[in-house]
Amino acid sequence: MIPLSWYLILGAALFCIGIYGVFARRNAVAILMAVELMLNAVNINLVAFWRYLTPEKSTGMAWAIFVLTVAAAEAAVGLALVISIYRSRDSIIAEDMDLLKN
Amino acid sequence: MTHETLTILTWLIPAGPLLAFFVIVLFTNRSRTLSWMVAWAGVFVALILGWTVALNTAAVGVHHLEEHPTVASGAIPWIPVGDFFEGTWINIGVAVDPLTAVTLIMVTFTVTMIFIYSVGYHNWGAPLGKILGVPNHLQEEPLLSRFFAFMSLFAGGMLILVVADNLLLLFIGWELMGFTSYSLIGFWYAREYHLGPGDIPHIPPYKASVKAFMTTRVADVVMLLGIVFFYFEFGTMNFNEAFTPESFELVLNAIGPVAIGAMALMLFTGTVGKSAQFPLHVWLPDAMEGPTPVSAVIHAAAMVSAGVYFLLRIFPLLAVASGPLGTQTVSYIIAGIGAFTALMAATIAISQNDVKGVLAYSTISQLGFMVAAIGIGGYVAGAFHLITHGFFKALLFLASGSVIHGMEHGAHEVHDHHTDPQDMRYMGGLRKKMPITFWTFLIGGLALAGLPLITAGFWSKDEIFAEAWYLWESDGSLLPLIVFVMLAIAAFLTAYYTARQISMTFLGKPRTPLAEHAHESNAFMTIPLILLSVFAVIAGWAGIPENFPGIGPVINLNYFHHFVGATIYKLMEELYELHLVAHPIETLPFNMEPLITSLVVALGGLFLGWWIYGRKPLKEGESDPVAGPLGPIYTFLYNKWYIDELYERVFINPTTYVSEKVVYQAMDKTVIDGILHSVARGFYGFGYYVKRFEEVVISGGVDKLKDGFLDIAEEFRQLQTGRVQEYALISALIAVALIAVVLLINYGWFGQFF
Numbered sequence: 001m002i003p004l005s006w007y008l009i010l011g012a013a014l015f016c017i018g019i020y021g022v023f024a025r026r027n028a029v030a031i032l033m034a035v036e037l038m039l040n041a042v043n044i045n046l047v048a049f050w051r052y053l054t055p056e057k058s059t060g061m062a063w064a065i066f067v068l069t070v071a072a073a074e075a076a077v078g079l080a081l082v083i084s085i086y087r088s089r090d091s092i093i094a095e096d097m098d099l100l101k102n
Numbered sequence: 103m104t105h106e107t108l109t110i111l112t113w114l115i116p117a118g119p120l121l122a123f124f125v126i127v128l129f130t131n132r133s134r135t136l137s138w139m140v141a142w143a144g145v146f147v148a149l150i151l152g153w154t155v156a157l158n159t160a161a162v163g164v165h166h167l168e169e170h171p172t173v174a175s176g177a178i179p180w181i182p183v184g185d186f187f188e189g190t191w192i193n194i195g196v197a198v199d200p201l202t203a204v205t206l207i208m209v210t211f212t213v214t215m216i217f218i219y220s221v222g223y224h225n226w227g228a229p230l231g232k233i234l235g236v237p238n239h240l241q242e243e244p245l246l247s248r249f250f251a252f253m254s255l256f257a258g259g260m261l262i263l264v265v266a267d268n269l270l271l272l273f274i275g276w277e278l279m280g281f282t283s284y285s286l287i288g289f290w291y292a293r294e295y296h297l298g299p300g301d302i303p304h305i306p307p308y309k310a311s312v313k314a315f316m317t318t319r320v321a322d323v324v325m326l327l328g329i330v331f332f333y334f335e336f337g338t339m340n341f342n343e344a345f346t347p348e349s350f351e352l353v354l355n356a357i358g359p360v361a362i363g364a365m366a367l368m369l370f371t372g373t374v375g376k377s378a379q380f381p382l383h384v385w386l387p388d389a390m391e392g393p394t395p396v397s398a399v400i401h402a403a404a405m406v407s408a409g410v411y412f413l414l415r416i417f418p419l420l421a422v423a424s425g426p427l428g429t430q431t432v433s434y435i436i437a438g439i440g441a442f443t444a445l446m447a448a449t450i451a452i453s454q455n456d457v458k459g460v461l462a463y464s465t466i467s468q469l470g471f472m473v474a475a476i477g478i479g480g481y482v483a484g485a486f487h488l489i490t491h492g493f494f495k496a497l498l499f500l501a502s503g504s505v506i507h508g509m510e511h512g513a514h515e516v517h518d519h520h521t522d523p524q525d526m527r528y529m530g531g532l533r534k535k536m537p538i539t540f541w542t543f544l545i546g547g548l549a550l551a552g553l554p555l556i557t558a559g560f561w562s563k564d565e566i567f568a569e570a571w572y573l574w575e576s577d578g579s580l581l582p583l584i585v586f587v588m589l590a591i592a593a594f595l596t597a598y599y600t601a602r603q604i605s606m607t608f609l610g611k612p613r614t615p616l617a618e619h620a621h622e623s624n625a626f627m628t629i630p631l632i633l634l635s636v637f638a639v640i641a642g643w644a645g646i647p648e649n650f651p652g653i654g655p656v657i658n659l660n661y662f663h664h665f666v667g668a669t670i671y672k673l674m675e676e677l678y679e680l681h682l683v684a685h686p687i688e689t690l691p692f693n694m695e696p697l698i699t700s701l702v703v704a705l706g707g708l709f710l711g712w713w714i715y716g717r718k719p720l721k722e723g724e725s726d727p728v729a730g731p732l733g734p735i736y737t738f739l740y741n742k743w744y745i746d747e748l749y750e751r752v753f754i755n756p757t758t759y760v761s762e763k764v765v766y767q768a769m770d771k772t773v774i775d776g777i778l779h780s781v782a783r784g785f786y787g788f789g790y791y792v793k794r795f796e797e798v799v800i801s802g803g804v805d806k807l808k809d810g811f812l813d814i815a816e817e818f819r820q821l822q823t824g825r826v827q828e829y830a831l832i833s834a835l836i837a838v839a840l841i842a843v844v845l846l847i848n849y850g851w852f853g854q855f856f
Contacts, residue, residue, distance in 0.1 A: 094825065097824075
């Protein structure tokens with residue numbers, strides 16, 4: 001059987017890729033995608049811990065499904081925000097979205 | 103081949119196209135050439151594996167299959183449900199029985215042909231098109247990689263659905279196709295039409311894709327509820343486990359005939375949406391806005407067939423629900439919807455001028471044939487027509503795409519970009535210009551019309567007629583007779599509009615410079631046409647009845663009937679002995695009446711169509727010769743029974759009205775805003791007195807404090823860059839710092855790390 005740590009390493013790697021994406025990408029949609037990556041990394045951890053530590057309870061899976069639901073809602077809201085900001089400012093570059101500056 | 107080997111091969115059938123999707127999306131998307139090659143590899147693997155599995159199933163032999171129809175099956179546990187200590191799991195798996203085998207043969211072959219054709223259709227090798235999201239005539243499609251990625255995903259979804267052994271996996275494939283059909287119908291997302299009077303009405307592809315998605319969604323929600331109901335009652339979603347005489351008796355006793363009928367009809371609703379049956383057929387004609395290979399794959403080989411395939415999969419449930427202990431209403435509704443759809447769509451098809459529009463309504467009509475056949479209990483007849491129709495309708499769509507391609511060629515040469523290259527009124531005389539397309543279209547058209555003895559369509563339609571006639575004669579119930587009559591009229595109209603279409607497109611003289619300058623398409627397009635036309639003829643020979651006069655005794659084996667019938671032969675026998683179903687799977691006796699009917703309607707329709715449109719072809723600018731005599735009926739048919747307009751009035755307008763007037767004006771503006779405004783007024787009044795108090799009492803003292811804060815804030819506002827990523831970075835750094843602090847407190851500097 002694959003040891004638990006492999007899943008955790010995969011989760012950590014995905015999470016780091018996600019963090020890198022959030023910081024480094026300029027495109028707001030790409031940033032949203034990176035956030036999704038981070039959420040899914042968390043999901044992998046949740047499911048892995050559930051499967052290895054408490055497989056008799058469904059809590060880990062239920063958590064993961066909650067995260068999925070929230071992620072879907074987040075994607076919907078986030079994309080709607082991106083579309084609306086694209087309509088008003090004609091750009092989806094995160095650096096241009098500085099309405100709150102100073 | 104052993105059971106295990108076959109099972110592994112079956113698992114791998116959908117894997118090819120699915121893998122191709124991921125490879126294209128992740129790696130090869132920058133190279134259009136590499137992308138189509140990867141997609142080809144995926145479907146070729148599926149073709150080889152699919153045919154291997156299917157032929158191995160056939161090699162088992164009919165008598166053995168009748169006892170043990172499932173030749174390969176395997177499942178893995180997927181989702182734990184219910185009591186976890188008990189270890190109940192939802193399994194997903196694959197299973198192969200004769201129905202799967204014949205569907206695999208049809209689906210993998212047609213899909214492969216369509217993939218080959220697509221390379222030519224999108225002008226691979228021509229100069230690259232410049233504009234994204236619109237058809238670039240005679241130039242290579244710039245989004246070719248995306249096209250093949252979605253096509254691969256679509257094919258993968260269909261193959262998952264075909265090999266699935268349970269409702270859940272089937273539904274996954276079903277929804278995969280729902281999504282990919284949405285993205286493929288809207289492939290030319292930036293296309294807009296500027297229509298003049300008299301032009302064929304088109305809606306832009308992005309609207310068509312939303313329409314298709316939303317319409318099928320309505321049906322899929324009901325179907326999902328049906329699946330939940332099914333799982334709740336049967337305790338399993340696996341077909342082989344659920345469909346046993348014992349579980350049928352249990353469920354029937356537990357919930358009664360009405361509830362099981364409702365379950366059957368909820369599942370049937372999924373088919374109504376996916377296979378475009380009345381009243382949810384409206385998405386299919388507009389789905390023609392996709393590229394023609396997409397039309398072929400959606401409307402012939404895969405998606406619409408999936409609906410009928412699903413009905414065949416749950417056929418035992420339908421048979422029990424409408425059986426002696428069930429309620430007849432189920433079969434009346436299914437067969438009624440099917441027969442009505444077949445007739446309605448055929449009447450619309452005789453008035454359409456769009457070369458693909460005629461085929462769209464013809465598809466709806468032919469699907470109605472299958473649904474009606476299944477509704478009255480003709481399992482094999484429905485399956486047979488499903489297979490033959492898959493072949494010849496894919497051929498017809500691809501051939502019509504070739505025609506449009508040729509017309510666009512002509513348009514390019516004469517620099518005419520206003521004439522609609524899909525409008526049959528502007529064609530004519532293409533027989534000489536595009537000979538391969540003409541002959542293959544002719545073969546496909548004759549198969550659709552059911553030209554006796556030779557073509558596939560004749561044998562499968564004849565089987566439906568024979569089934570309906572036999573059921574009427576043996577039971578004396580009215581339903582099969584009504585279905586028989588309606589389908590006979592629909593078949594007559596089918597032959598008629600096919601003759602009309604062929605005459606208007608290919609015969610006579612070119613009516614526009616476009617048709618004058620049309621060219622035959624390239625080999626990528628013509629070779630699939632030729633291969634498909636072979637199957638459009640010979641696919642029917644597998645199902646020639648033993649007792650058919652002349653030919654029958656020579657062949658002496660209705661192979662298709664026994665092979666596909668074997669899928670549920672034993673189950674139906676057992677159910678029949680328990681008086682749960684009205685009929686087992688039985689060999690039909692030969693009757694003269696249905697044969698004469700199908701001969702008369704096919705030949706009569708073809709002759710009438712030729713007599714009106716082919717004998718003296720339309721002149722340039724001449725209107726449809728039947729428009730005058732039919733008068734308002736023609737207008738009614740031309741406008742598709744005004745069903746879209748009806749839905750606009752009944753569903754869409756009230757919805758927008760309610761959201762505008764009730765939700766926005768009354769609720770939002772009046773009630774919620776009203777509450778907020780009065781609260782605001784209250785606070786405003788309160789604030790006035792606070793303000794007075796502040797001005798009089800505190801102002802002086804606080805002003806100084808304020809100035810001090812302002813000075814500090816002036817310094818700090820520099821930090822406020824407004825850039826979300828910098829904020830995120832700061833948050834992350836602080837989080838890391840906090841974690842470091844916690845670790846330090848817990849473990850000290852060197853703690854347990856070293």
